[in-house]
Amino acid sequence: MQNLPGVIVQEGKVLLRGNEKVTVLIDGKQTVLTGFGNPSGLDNIPASAIEKIEIITNPSARYDANGNAGIINIIMKKSKQIR
Numbered sequence: 371m372q373n374l375p376g377v378i379v380q381e382g383k384v385l386l387r388g389n390e391k392v393t394v395l396i397d398g399k400q401t402v403l404t405g406f407g408n409p410s411g412l413d414n415i416p417a418s419a420i421e422k423i424e425i426i427t428n429p430s431a432r433y434d435a436n437g438n439a440g441i442i443n444i445i446m447k448k449s450k451q452i453r
Contacts, residue, residue, distance in 0.1 A: 375425075384442065394444070395441060395443045395444065396443075397443075397445060415444070424443040426442075
């Protein structure tokens with residue numbers, strides 16, 4: 371996350387453009403790992419499991435208004451099942 375443009379990680383908090391009111395989602399959903407204001411559970415996600423990360427600075431009405439600074443959406447790789 372530290373290599374993303376506009377994203378700063380300080381003392382366990384994620385800042386987007388200097389504002390800490392960021393909503394972090396995994397596959398478009400907020401989970402226990404990404405609790406608002408305390409995304410410390412993100413350290414447990416291996417980088418090899420992440421497909422891409424979307425930074426949404428101007429969220430649409432689809433998203434909750436909690437993320438005043440913006441939304442970081444982590445898209446996970448889909449596991450392939452062998453039949």
